[in-house]
Amino acid sequence: MKKQTFLFFLILLLGSRIEVSAQSTEAQNVSKAIDGLVVAMIAADKDMLNFQLSDALHYGHSSGLIQDKEGFVKEVVSKSPLSYQSIERENEVIHLSKKTATVSHILTIKGKNPSGEAVNIRIGNMMVWEKEKSGWKLLARQAYKL
Template identity: 40%
Template sequence: MKHKLKAVLLITLLAMISIGTSPVKAQSKSVNQVAEAVEKLRKAMVDPDAKVLDELVSDSLSYGHSSGVVQTKAQFIESLTSGSSDFVSIDLTDQTIRVVGSTAVVRHILSAATNDKGKGPGNVKIGILLVWVKTKGEWKLLARQAVKV
């Protein structure tokens, strides 16, 4: 009886440990958190909110456009909130998310209707690479690079 009880306890303990520290579950949770951050960013780019953008973006942001222009965090937020860069709508497709430790790499195709100042209505379809880092429990956009597709 004593041996059976020890065996049951050992099996239960091992099962609890494997469930609680499952790399697949941790990966899945992180992927979902990054996907949520990407969606918040998409929404904040369509309806610019400086506070939301400030919370989502790292102070060390390097935001690269397909034209070759690279912006800092302040320049990125200012371009959206001033209407200089105006996204009427943004659709993201073919998204992949890979999390390695506290870093996430996101790739997707961005298709958007735009109405940038001085350029009138337009459409854009570009490939995007996003690099997110987990800082103090929050995913922050560290880098973005767009390429023409």
């Protein structure tokens, strides 16, 4: 009985390792691009943000506000209405179709408003990334309230 239990857990472990490693190189590249966007948002770094974003960006907030690239970058760099402290992703799913990737996940965001008060946000998020010569760029994003 113990041997069967051990084999069962070994199969579960190996199965999960196979599933993780089965993510394609391009899906891993998209995930790294999202990591780069998160780092740029937390750093409030204009150059890093501009590198991660498509010039044709449409950035939708859960409030309904839609911004272009210039508006989104300006907001993040100004740290108003939010200075990002951390952004965590869960239940992330990446689908690829040629030079386009769609990504859905849940975001848990911790930050501070301009007066220094803590702000905690948990939202759903859908993104569209487009592969350009310089790498994957965020083309569109729409957040929604959970």
